[in-house]
Amino acid sequence: APDIPVDEGEAEEFLRACYSEVPKLGPVEPRINAVREQISAIGTYTHTKMELIHGARMAWRNASRCIGRVYWRSLVVLDRRSPRTPEQLFKDLVFHLEAATGDGDRRGNLRPIISIFGQAVPGRPITRIWNDQLIRYAGHDKDGGIVGDPRNLKLTRQATELGWQGKGSAFDLLPLIMQTGHAEPQLFELPETAVLEVPLAHPDLPWFAELGLRWHAVPAISNMRLSIGGVSYPLAPFSGWYMGTEIGARNLADASRYNQIPVIAQRMGLDTAKESTLWRDRALLELNRAVLWSFEKAGVRMTDHHTESRLFLTHVERELRAGRPAPADWTWIVPPMSGGITPVFHQYYAEADLRPNFYLDEQAQE
Amino acid sequence: APDIPVDEGEAEEFLRACYSEVPKLGPVEPRINAVREQISAIGTYTHTKMELIHGARMAWRNASRCIGRVYWRSLVVLDRRSPRTPEQLFKDLVFHLEAATGDGDRRGNLRPIISIFGQAVPGRPITRIWNDQLIRYAGHDKDGGIVGDPRNLKLTRQATELGWQGKGSAFDLLPLIMQTGHAEPQLFELPETAVLEVPLAHPDLPWFAELGLRWHAVPAISNMRLSIGGVSYPLAPFSGWYMGTEIGARNLADASRYNQIPVIAQRMGLDTAKESTLWRDRALLELNRAVLWSFEKAGVRMTDHHTESRLFLTHVERELRAGRPAPADWTWIVPPMSGGITPVFHQYYAEADLRPNFYLDEQAQE
């Protein structure tokens, strides 16, 4: 909470870790003294650019639910801390998506990026985004049932109340809803250039394309608070690339999301009367093949759960060799399909809440 | 440990729960007084038959890793507490397997059963079985690699040192190794009538049967200590029926077990050069279809992970309605394949170590 002064101990601990990991930053003692003085004077302190960059990378490294952490050093950090209007902020978010997506020849060659907006400061109103991810599909509550993503029903209703009109399709892009302090929330429509999408088809099943399924290339989480050395960054959207199962075994598969397993099973002509035919598993498998194949064909970077499991274990080994614990949450790390045949299944992990890190608060701007 | 007197508090707590759940047992106070006196006189006490039966059922109900607990009330309890020679004990184990398997028209119609042998008593030597399950396949360390189940390499070596000779096949049944106190361990070969096995074939892939895969019908865990009301039963083997994934997604699939995924993928003609073809998932799926189909065709009771997940949630609801917590370990309850599309994935569970329960000690007879 911005009204409580920054914890000096946490600041010091972060600075010591950061300066010891990045020797070119020089001696840490003078910096700790300066930060102490700043905290006692104004209740908080400001990170240098290098502290911000390395702190964000450490936060990713400590995200115990993330299987993609082998790449933590490659995180691109966009420093957006200076004050800006909602309009400028929106432009920065569009830039984030475009830079994450790549353009020209690099379009689809995704890069892990974080945009870090102003830190929480006592008394200063916070700008937040109501969308939990920058790219979200609307969920329309129609007579015959829900069209689109049921997860976003509420957000869709809010956007509609603010004047937004969807096309009523299953994949309507929601606008961003941005709010500064208690001011009226504002709507911003993402330009098409900012959102790369991949229509889904299947290498062996020609009818699959007729389902009209698609997904966007960039997963960009926008509702987590970044915490570095006791300082909170309430708005710090980050993005990497997808692991296929996130789309194929969750977003399009969950009964409470797009619920496509029964649809695909029916098109496959499977006997759905008996569970032991494993019709659900068969439909799930073809859906995931379609996701990986379509992204690959479209030249959009994506990883699969086997490759990423192996890379994650490499990451854990590397971290242990570097003398760091590599905390992990088994229930998130093990993929939602074929868990037992991925190597991450057969391991125990340390569980720890290390800082810097990302937090999902009741309200991210607390 | 048998040299420490039984915990009176635990005894009382168990008796109160047991007598309140089974009203026909009558008032609990006199019984608690009697048990107290017995503990202070000889350091332990003896369960009545009904306490033993209900206590064992409670232990199953509290087994937080078991997805099959909806059936807890149907556990058949064989009271084997009176002293017996290793030869008698072996006969009782054979009886257990036969009763669990069913015979004549009922063969394959498996029933959940537990055989409870003598309780731990200070100074009395304990008989234990080295096998972690009553039915285990040998692992032979041959020049070209391991034939059979690599998990049982050590047990196989021990049996061999005691004079056992396997046929050298991938599915040699190991003998039971039984030891009383520090006496010489003894070998007992299970008769064929005690072990029902199912050869695996596939509904659509004729070559599958040529792999020569098979598995036994009854999973009978023999290395867990049963703890009821402070009393330990070091030898209390229990058995139910299989969930298909235990065989198809673990025993035959794990790289450190039968490792059949690459073999099946090759027979399927899959492109194993690239993970993103999901060749592992495809082979895994066909293996699991084969398991469920073969058991069904053989008339051997087995459950699938979808059905059992739903039943487990029914169980949790029932327990909550009965005012009991239903502790569960997510990492064990969520099946090792298609986790995300089973309803158990999308739940949080209470974690608690409730007694009565089953424990895996360093040495089960402690």
Ligand code: HEM
């Ligand atoms: C580069 C490619 C990346 C891959 C393949 C990857 C993969 C994943 C996956 C599969 C999850 C679980 C998602 C779910 O089940 O909902 C996850 C969660 C997470 N990832 Fe990553 N990730 C990547 C990049 C990043 C980046 C750049 C950051 C931050 C800088 C990050 C931080 C996190 C966090 C904080 C979570 C937990 C989210 C939550 O609690 O809801 N990841 N990641």
Ligand code: HEM
């Ligand atoms: C009736 C059918 C049953 C089904 C379908 C079933 C299912 C399962 C499954 C799938 C597991 C996980 C096994 C693993 O991943 O290694 C398990 C574990 C377990 N089950 Fe059951 N079970 C059944 C009967 C029983 C019975 C009769 C008992 C005891 C009376 C029992 C007690 C346990 C215990 C203690 C574990 C944990 C074992 C360990 O820690 O290694 N189950 N069960």
